[in-house]
Amino acid sequence: MIVVDTNVFVALADRRDAHHAECRDWLAGCDEPLIVPPTVLAEACYMIDRYLGAESEAKFLDSVGIGPLCAELTVQRAAWRFRLGRAARQN
Secondary structure, three states, X not given: OXXXXXXXXXXXXXXOOOOHHHHHHHHHXXXXXXXXXXXXXXXXXXXXXXXXXXXXXXHHHHHOOEOOEOOOOXXXXXXXXXXXXXXXXXX
């Protein structure tokens, strides 16, 4: 397993990034499971939105969990856990 950090996702999202091609090729050739901690997912969303815009952030989120890019905690599971926790606090 490989833990992926924010800079990889920002480079993948930005074709003008100096490391875009290198990160793209690495991801395409990677055959090990990738771990994306929730904090990395949040930071990548922030950076991509800030520098590339909301549409790029949405495309990034669409890609999470597809192919080799599987988040440790997917967006759907995060939402589910948030709702579950909120419901428990209300009872």
